[in-house]
Amino acid sequence: MKETKLGDFEETLLLLVGILDKEAYAFKIAEEFESQTQRAVSIGAVHSTLNRLSEKGFLTSEMGEATAERGGRRKRIYSITAHGERVLKESRDFKLSLWNQYPAFATGKLNFIFE
Template sequence: MIETQLGEFEEVILLLVGILDKDAYAFRIAEEFEVQTKRAASIGAVHSALTRLNNKGFVTSKMSSATAERGGRRKRIYALTAYGRKALQSARDFRMNLWDQYPGFATS
């Protein structure tokens, strides 16, 4: 059975894939992770998370066209799937439900 829950790191990486959209490739995701969290993430950790997210069906990937800036090399661009968007929504709903139950932050 494939694990469908998101860990914190995977959740942030999945969110960044959605935020970066057509610019969502591993190196750019790692850069944006550091900007958003003020924490470094190795490119290996980002690749591992993207592989896990792909195996869970939360992202797909395709190779871009070659670019001169990369010496003719192509990039693997990641995109959210509908299942990935649903997983993010479920994670958000779960966290918001918990926050709403915490007396110090409850809105009701």
């Protein structure tokens, strides 16, 4: 079995794929990532992560239609699988439950200590 743990970057990409929906191909994902996080990312990093997510079964991909802007090259459009959605939800629930157990945050008594 492939590993089913979700890394931070993986989770972000997975979410971006969900957000972009029909436009979820590597270049767009990279653009979106950069605009949302203000961090640069290489196409290579995006691609290999998307590959890894596909291998884990969180994503599927299919080749889209050819467009003129890419010199006729087709896009590989990614979409989240049911399994992927479940893993995303699990991840969110897990973190939420952690947040809820955090007393300062849960009760609104979070203090910042300056020294």
